[in-house]
Amino acid sequence: MPIKDTVIDIAKKAKVAANELARKSTYSKNKALDLISKRIIQNSERIKEENRKDIEYARKKGLSNAMIDRLTLKDETIKSMAEGLQEVIMLSDPVGEITKMWLRPNKLQVGRMRIPLGVIGIIYESRPNVTIDAAGLCLKAGNAVILRGGSEAFYSNQILGRIIQDSVREADLPEAAVQVIPVREREAVNILLEQEGYIDLIIPRGGEELIRFVAQHSRIPVLKHYKGVCHIYVDAGADLAMAKEICYNAKVQRPGVCNAMETLLVHEKIAQPFLPGMVQMFREAGVEIRGCPRTCGIVSGAKEAKEEDWYAEYLDLILAIKVVSSMEEAIDHISRYGSNHTEAIVTSDYTRAHRFLREVDSSVVLVNASTRFNDGNQLGLGAEIGISTSKIHAFGPMGLEELTGTKFVVFGNGQIRT
């Protein structure tokens, strides 16, 4: 079958499956998740075998070691995929929840009920575990899902897709509730992005380039995660010991992720007592400092930051530092250079804490806590399917609720409009 027909056929089947799946019980959905979880473990040898084909292919293509590492399914990765599904089983089913209900003067009882979104397309890169994680969350929220992983992970994703479909069928859910696109060519993505008659939402997961490509070519709504240029502002009068711990954690604990701090803003009143010790801690952890002129005047050996440093998502042991004259200057800096991802203030001042929370336009804004908490699990949503950096439909980490919408339900007893 030509690629186009294959993809359209998958999209059509997904839509039919979504209608059926929306009415299925929590019990059946959890049963499917449990079966997938068990079968992943039972079939781990087969999975690793298929995965080795991908690794070989990647080696031949000369992919970097880092990419091959992300691609590789070890026993522990497989185990954590299975455990992830068990965690999703424990989350309460959002579908059917009435989130609000009110009475109208004419005695109509009006409520909002959570419903699945329909068909979700996930477009992702090399990590095959996304196949399982995304399928689990979409299924639990009652959505049919079309998975399109990276071509490097082709064989791994195919075997995982087969395991999922076997389990879904056995749990009496429609088989097409989860489909992995069996096409390596990138053309499949373009065709998928045009199926706005069948697909309700696209979630790309990967680097900025992939996300821009998807956003530009999609006729279907896209939940986007661009970059995380995260800031911490250390206010005058902050508890400096607390500030050091938070800033150190935000930069050093895992520098390669989107919620790590990239720029530190420090109020001029505490720059002198705070920065030398802080920078010393960073240096010991191997962090390179790029400072504004005032920062370079206070700490020795810092590189001077260039304009592009304030925009940079380093994802590495590099930190830009700027001394500011006020919280307003800090907020303005964030508004100009930030990415609406995650921002934190360290302060002891009640009024400024609340003002920072209100005025900073980011998906997660924190007082006296590390930026590293921008994560569905850490914030208490359970597993997440990604982080949205735009405000339509979802902003910040997306859990099960963000994979649903709401409809209005109205209980009447004969009301008509006059």
Added chain:
Amino acid sequence: MPIKDTVIDIAKKAKVAANELARKSTYSKNKALDLISKRIIQNSERIKEENRKDIEYARKKGLSNAMIDRLTLKDETIKSMAEGLQEVIMLSDPVGEITKMWLRPNKLQVGRMRIPLGVIGIIYESRPNVTIDAAGLCLKAGNAVILRGGSEAFYSNQILGRIIQDSVREADLPEAAVQVIPVREREAVNILLEQEGYIDLIIPRGGEELIRFVAQHSRIPVLKHYKGVCHIYVDAGADLAMAKEICYNAKVQRPGVCNAMETLLVHEKIAQPFLPGMVQMFREAGVEIRGCPRTCGIVSGAKEAKEEDWYAEYLDLILAIKVVSSMEEAIDHISRYGSNHTEAIVTSDYTRAHRFLREVDSSVVLVNASTRFNDGNQLGLGAEIGISTSKIHAFGPMGLEELTGTKFVVFGNGQIRT
């Protein structure tokens, strides 16, 4: 200035204004709305004068009387625009509301706070009152708005835009919070739809053709309202007197609107006692009936419905009627031919009432009430900016809340991730 530069300049200014507006108080926003409301009344002669230019132009272009009627601003239209703004003043400001708050095991207090979406583009057709209604709602929710009305209403929209900007400025809000595009050419719409760097959301208001055009050309998320092919299903054992009142109201009270009933589904068990009297009522109101073969066997003089009748949004005194063997058949019919807009069941059966509410995939689903209640005001949201028939971000009538998003706010006391 070339059209392109004009539009891009407007979009840039809107983004700057949105940042400022997001922090403004409810008091200032209400003051602006009150000033606009008063100035519309004070300037009604000037408004009608500009409106007459549009009417003349429309006559020369040979526009239909119905279109000229929609375009015409009478004293009562102007008064109702002013009153509409007073109603928006009375609605509570959604911005800053914490919709939920919870405590994490590490004592982080996590909440969700409502925030404006940013910049909203409204693309609409001939009715100039949309200029005021949309500006009022967007402003109250803290969003900057770019208005692009129909070219037929060019002069009317320009004068309304000037009145709004004068008021906005006097209330100490950024002037660019509301901008009317001063360009007649359609090219302006295409350019607007490409400004994804500055505009967060597009809401088209008008016929299906306009909405499809916008959805196809936009790089910005679009809230779509396609058509309303609304159904009422009259169940076996329904209170037939109630059913007659509801069906009559849904079809006849205002047949030209999207929440009017277009297809009536009747359970076979009550078709015989129900349909003849019901059809008699419809005939007296001038409603043309197009029935399935079973319907035509029960009532005389009904036209036989063709396949396309089941898809039709008549917006007129025409009604398709089908006799079904079960609620399942009714739901399947709705799922196949419906538009996910508004569906109602008339029933006395508790279990079927709840099942219909759960299983019908429409933005508003009602039990024992007229479909005509799918309306922001009627459902208690206050004024609405339109109805969404897709599930992303909003589904159903969109009030102030739907013009906002949420961010996560986190209150910590030194938490770091381990």
